[in-house]
Amino acid sequence: GESVGLHLPTLSVQEGDNSIINCAYSNSASDYFIWYKQESGKGPQFIIDIRSNMDKRQGQRVTVLLNKTVKHLSLQIAATQPGDSAVYFCAENGGDYKLSFGAGTTVTVRA
Amino acid sequence: GAGVSQSPSNKVTEKGKDVELRCDPISGHTALYWYRQSLGQGLEFLIYFQGNSAPDKSGLPSDRFSAERTGGSVSTLTIQRTQQEDSAVYLCASSSGPNAFFGQGTRLTVV
Numbered sequence: 001g002e003s004v005g006l007h008l009p010t011l012s013v014q015e016g017d018n019s020i021i022n023c024a025y026s027n028s029a030s031d032y033f034i035w036y037k038q039e040s041g042k043g044p045q046f047i048i049d050i051r052s053n054m055d056k057r058q059g060q061r062v063t064v065l066l067n068k069t070v071k072h073l074s075l076q077i078a079a080t081q082p083g084d085s086a087v088y089f090c091a092e093n094g095g096d097y098k099l100s101f102g103a104g105t106t107v108t109v110r111a
Numbered sequence: 112g113a114g115v116s117q118s119p120s121n122k123v124t125e126k127g128k129d130v131e132l133r134c135d136p137i138s139g140h141t142a143l144y145w146y147r148q149s150l151g152q153g154l155e156f157l158i159y160f161q162g163n164s165a166p167d168k169s170g171l172p173s174d175r176f177s178a179e180r181t182g183g184s185v186s187t188l189t190i191q192r193t194q195q196e197d198s199a200v201y202l203c204a205s206s207s208g209p210n211a212f213f214g215q216g217t218r219l220t221v222v
Contacts, residue, residue, distance in 0.1 A: 032209045043115075043202050043213030044154070089153065093209045097142055098167060101154040 010106045019077040021105045023090035026071060030092040034099070035064060035075045038087045047075070047088075077107075085109045115214035117203050123220045124193055132188040132217045136205030143186050144204040144211060145178055154202065160186065193221045 013019045025033070031052040036044035048059045050066050050073075057064050063076040073090050087104040094100070116135040124130050136143050145157040156170035160180045171177070175193075180186040190197055198221045204211035 034210055036213075041215075043204075043215050046210055046212070049210060097161065097206065097209055098156065098159050099144070099204075099211055100156065101146075103153040 009103065010108070012108045012110060013080050014110050015082060016079055019075075019080045019084065019107060021075045021077075021088050021090075021107065023073040023075075023102055024071060025073060025090070025092050027092060027094050027100070028071065030094045032093040033064070033066060033073050034091045034093070035062075035073075036089045036091060036101075037084075038089065038104070040086075044089060080107075080109050082109050082111065115203055115205050115212055117201075117214035117217050119217060120215060121218045121220075123222060126195060126221055127192055129189065129191045130193055130219065132190075132201050132203075132219070134186045134188070134203030134205075134214060136184065136186070136203070137207075137212060138184075140205035140207045140212075141183070142206045142211070143180055144206075145186070145188050146202045146204065148200045148202055148216070150199075157188070157201075190219075193219075195221045197221050 034049045035047040037047050038044040048062050048064050050057045050064045055066050061078045065074045077084055085108055087106050089101050089104045091099045091101045115137055118133045122130055141162045143160040146154040147157055148154050158171055158178045159167040175191045178188045198219055200216040200218050202213055202216045204213045
């Protein structure tokens, strides 16, 4: 079946550097994508979203890029901080409001 | 309330016992989701309620699992005759649009 997946399970980044987390999706009907951040012992928290009619959206220190041609989504975190250490999930909404999640990428920030 | 509330936060039960997990969604949110998250894994969809429509139960792993949503608000996830493989964090989320807001989860341990 169609699913959302992540390219890499872990990412180690030096504090202050930029982070890039990647996500591949296969449902061409998906029209809405979300990045969530999950810290240890907590539920996932919304970071940023993007609709399929856009290819880039910026937030505070975060940017999401969407490439519909290759069905690829990425999350860029600028000037990564220790508080950015978490598991990051991408999710897609295929129009029926049922979110499908990937396995997640664990980001560890080195001091 | 200010956010999605789940109770209990932790539950230890003996194999074979039944458990009930509760979710109080954000007031006014018409959609409610249950997900399961095993240690170090992604989010596994269980069930989805949207307004007065019939719930999407396609993610329930067996007939030991069931869920209700009373009055379009509070939801209860019931697991009968629990097994050790049911041990996981059970996450509830609610939404009024394509994005979903998560609770902190209930950590279920079956011993």
